[in-house]
Amino acid sequence: xxxxxxxxxxxxxxxxxxxxxxxxxxxxxxxxxxxxxxxxxxxxxxxxxxxxxxxxxxxxxxxxxxxxxxxxxxxxxxxxxxxxxxxxxxxxxxxxxxxxxxxxxxxxxxxxxxxxxxxxxxxxxxxxxxxxxxx
Amino acid sequence: xxxxxxxxxxxxxxxxxxxxxxxxxxxxxxxxxxxxxxxxxxxxxxxxxxxxxxxxxxxxxxxxxxxxxxxxxxxxxxxxxxxxxxxxxxxxxxxxxxxxxxxxxxxxxxxxxxxxxxxxxxxxxxxxxxxxxxxxxxxxxxxxxxxxxxxxxxxxxxxxxxxxxxxxxxxxxxxxxxxxxxxxxxxxxxxxxxxxxxxxxxxxxxxxxxxxxxxxxxxxxxxxxxxxxxxxxxxxxxxxxxxxxxxxxxxxxxxxxxxxxxxxxxxxxxxxxxxxxxxxxxxxxxxxxxxxxxxxxxxxxxxxxxxxxxxxxxxxxxxxxxxxxxxxxxxxxxxx
Numbered sequence: 390x391x392x393x394x395x396x397x398x399x400x401x402x403x404x405x406x407x408x409x410x411x412x413x414x415x416x417x418x419x420x421x422x423x424x425x426x427x428x429x430x431x432x433x434x435x436x437x438x439x440x441x442x443x444x445x446x447x448x449x450x451x452x453x454x455x456x457x458x459x460x461x462x463x464x465x466x467x468x469x470x471x472x473x474x475x476x477x478x479x480x481x482x483x484x485x486x487x488x489x490x491x492x493x494x495x496x497x498x499x500x501x502x503x504x505x506x507x508x509x510x511x512x513x514x515x516x517x518x519x520x521x522x523x524x
Numbered sequence: 525x526x527x528x529x530x531x532x533x534x535x536x537x538x539x540x541x542x543x544x545x546x547x548x549x550x551x552x553x554x555x556x557x558x559x560x561x562x563x564x565x566x567x568x569x570x571x572x573x574x575x576x577x578x579x580x581x582x583x584x585x586x587x588x589x590x591x592x593x594x595x596x597x598x599x600x601x602x603x604x605x606x607x608x609x610x611x612x613x614x615x616x617x618x619x620x621x622x623x624x625x626x627x628x629x630x631x632x633x634x635x636x637x638x639x640x641x642x643x644x645x646x647x648x649x650x651x652x653x654x655x656x657x658x659x660x661x662x663x664x665x666x667x668x669x670x671x672x673x674x675x676x677x678x679x680x681x682x683x684x685x686x687x688x689x690x691x692x693x694x695x696x697x698x699x700x701x702x703x704x705x706x707x708x709x710x711x712x713x714x715x716x717x718x719x720x721x722x723x724x725x726x727x728x729x730x731x732x733x734x735x736x737x738x739x740x741x742x743x744x745x746x747x748x749x750x751x752x753x754x755x756x757x758x759x760x761x762x763x764x765x766x767x768x769x770x771x772x773x774x775x776x777x778x779x780x781x782x783x784x785x786x787x788x789x790x791x792x793x794x795x796x797x798x799x800x801x802x803x804x805x806x807x808x809x810x811x812x813x814x815x816x817x818x819x820x821x822x823x824x825x826x827x828x829x830x831x832x833x834x835x836x837x838x839x840x841x842x843x844x845x846x847x848x849x850x851x852x853x854x855x856x857x858x859x860x
Contacts, residue, residue, distance in 0.1 A: 408666060410638075432732075437815075
């Protein structure tokens with residue numbers, strides 16, 4: 390890669406404008422010496438991330454339809470949407486994997502205690518209101 | 525309270541934290557040199573080891589390896605801690621920090637507040653440095669950020685106790701003593717380089733090292749049959765992410781290692797290493813060509829290549845990398 394080929398294709402919104410996350414590429418200058426050049430990002434990588442993300446959102450949309458049809462609970466929806474898995478969620482909340490899978494069914498979702506709701510919402514980084522809805 | 529610590533941007537978080545910590549203690553090394561001394565380039569594709577439900581493809585050794593190798597080689601003593609209790613982990617951080625010692629932390633990125641949401645996966649090998657505290661806020665030097673920034677104690681505790689594979693458990697480390705520090709020598713570089721060559725050439729399992737790339741090629745050819753169309757494309761996307769994820773310096777560390785070979789070649793007065801550097805840089809270009817075509821593939825652009833075509837590209841890369849590292853190894857062994 391040559392210095393003038395270092396891509397500057399920014400793909401994603403950064404929540405903290407001070408830190409300014411950047412790649413750093415090692416590229417050859419006109420004398421054949423490696424030079425370090427900060428890079429805002431590269432199209433194919435951004436596309437790969439967006440493709441994976443889009444796929445997740447489609448899966449979540451499918452679960453959303455199931456929630457509306459009464460076949461799944463909002464917890465199942467948020468797990469897919471926020472890239473969570475039962476074992477990892479169990480690690481964050483201390484609620485057993487078995488119980489988490491149970492709460493993915495609508496009739497058991499209604500029986501979650503307030504304490505459990507709080508810790509689930511906290512693990513996701515969302516509010517209890519968001520956790521119990523599918524908007 | 526803020527330690528007078530020079531924040532410098534780096535390509536890779538672990539290299540960057542090590543380089544910035546060493547710099548704080550007066551040892552000036554470039555990031556490629558850290559990568560080279562830490563034998564930080566690798567390849568593995570493990571269908572049985574899943575990350576985010578997909579086979580793991582990796583272009584570097586497991587995290588923490590580079591820190592251990594570099595500090596051991598240079599005779600620098602590092603103190604590490606892990607804690608069961610998050611409050612104890614925060615207390616210990618403060619205790620060390622207030623002795624004016626910068627502290628490296630391993631954190632998870634899933635809940636790292638300043639990361640874009642698309643990057644927040646369950647990856648627990650991110651490294652950053654804590655260099656100060658004001659009120660309830662920590663001053664952070666994250667090497668992949670152009671600037672220093674701040675995190676609240678609550679947010680920092682969250683990422684130090686991220687869950688999932690390889691949970692950091694409050695992992696922290698700092699330089700304890702420079703008493704036995706040895707400046708870099710030709711012998712150190714050669715030894716580390718031989719280790720790299722051995723990692724890339726000698727592991728007798730098909731999924732590791734330069735031949736592992738050909739193994740991946742074999743898997744890629746079967747993906748559609750094994751996983752179906754969508755999951756095959758997701759697997760391909762995953763490989764590109766790992767190649768180009770923030771931190772690799774482009775093409776899965778190949779460019780950074782090429783920069784190391786150039787710098788080391790000058791240090792050792794081995795002009796042949798500059799040739800190898802240029803060849804590895806070309807291999808990096810081939811990796812980029814692979815990513816470029818793969819991205820066209822899953823975006824379903826017209827005229828996109830098939831899995832078989834992409835696998836053929838990987839076979840070429842595998843052969844080229846084998847050749848580069850074999851010649852590198854021979855050049856050291858001949859020199860003895």
